[in-house]
Amino acid sequence: MKKNTKASTVKKSAQRGGLAPDRIDAILKALDEAYPAARCALTHSSPWELLVATILSAQCTDARVNMVTPELFRRFPTPAPMAKATLPELEALIRTTGFFHNKAKSIQGAARKIVAEFGGQVPQTLAELTTIPGAARKTANVVLGVSFGKAEGVVVDTHVFRIARRLGLAKGDTPQKVEQELMRILPQSRWIDFSHQLIHHGRQICDARKPKCDRCNLEQLCHSKDKTWQS
Ligand code: SF4
Structure with missing residues (x-):
């Protein structure tokens, strides 16, 4: 029984790009708390x-x-x-x-x-x-x-690219590589919302030049070298 549990944990970790599943889940939970209704900001009706x-x-x-x-x-x-x-x-x-x-x-x-x-x-x-x-x-x-409502990939714009790397969720140096990494570690059911949430986070808190880390609810989960504040 113990052996099976360990094997399934290793498998689960491997499925998520080798990152700790608990950490990914904590990041997703924090994003849900901060941006429960993040939506596309482009006005459209079709x-x-x-x-x-x-x-x-x-x-x-x-x-x-x-x-x-x-x-x-x-x-x-x-x-x-x-x-x-x-x-x-x-x-x-x-x-x-x-x-x-x-x-x-x-x-x-x-x-x-x-x-x-x-x-x-x-x-x-x-x-x-x-x-x-x-x-x-x-x-x-x-x-x-x-x-x-179809998740065939993850939208990686400038905000998603920057913040996914700051949070250590991806290391790739192109949006294409970052998208592939995110698709490996995130549950497919989160692909759409995750992008909207990171775009909102980038606009409101995790600025490219001067992130407002003292106001960021992901701060304890973030080990980025360019953090401006450390708890
Ligand atoms: S702690 Fe700072 S760098 Fe990290 S995600 Fe939050 S705002 Fe961005």
């Missing part, structure tokens, strides 16, 4: 709108994206009308989000691809979504998780 908003959010704040999308979606509420929009029309509407030439090409290309190959509906698999112009893996994961 998978199509979320896809476009996520493409526009590259190198731009969600607040800025939320300022331009109401008019954009009023003019082009579905892929069909946007597929017919001209690039200058789109550029004028999204200019303030930065990189607007490329973003206009991406959202026009996304609309045309969805109309031509997916019957005008945003597809619901990672493989299909990542064929859409402007939708790399991170964008696809956002749409799958938020719009369809």
Whole structure:
């Protein structure tokens, strides 16, 4: 009996990337306590709108994206009308989000691809979504998780990348490597919420330059070298 318990503990630890399961669970519990209702901050009312908003959010704040999308979606509420929009029309509407030439090409290309190959509906698999112009893996994961409740991966944006490494949950030096590590150690049922929670934590507490460690409820679980306060 004792032997089985030990074997199952070792197996459980190995399944979670060699990190102590208790520590991971404690981090998840602390995130639930701090951010019980963390949600995507991009305003949207359909998978199509979320896809476009996520493409526009590259190198731009969600607040800025939320300022331009109401008019954009009023003019082009579905892929069909946007597929017919001209690039200058789109550029004028999204200019303030930065990189607007490329973003206009991406959202026009996304609309045309969805109309031509997916019957005008945003597809619901990672493989299909990542064929859409402007939708790399991170964008696809956002749409799958938020719009369809499907956890095929973990969204790793700049906040998730930084904080997962600070907490010692991942060591990878690229978002792709960090995502793979997180997928190994986190229960799949937590993949979607975990990203939202870390994004909120990054915006409110775990700042890139000066983390507010004295206000962080994960402080005792964090051994990051750039902590600004130690209990
Ligand atoms: S203790 Fe500091 S560095 Fe660690 S997660 Fe909290 S805010 Fe970030």
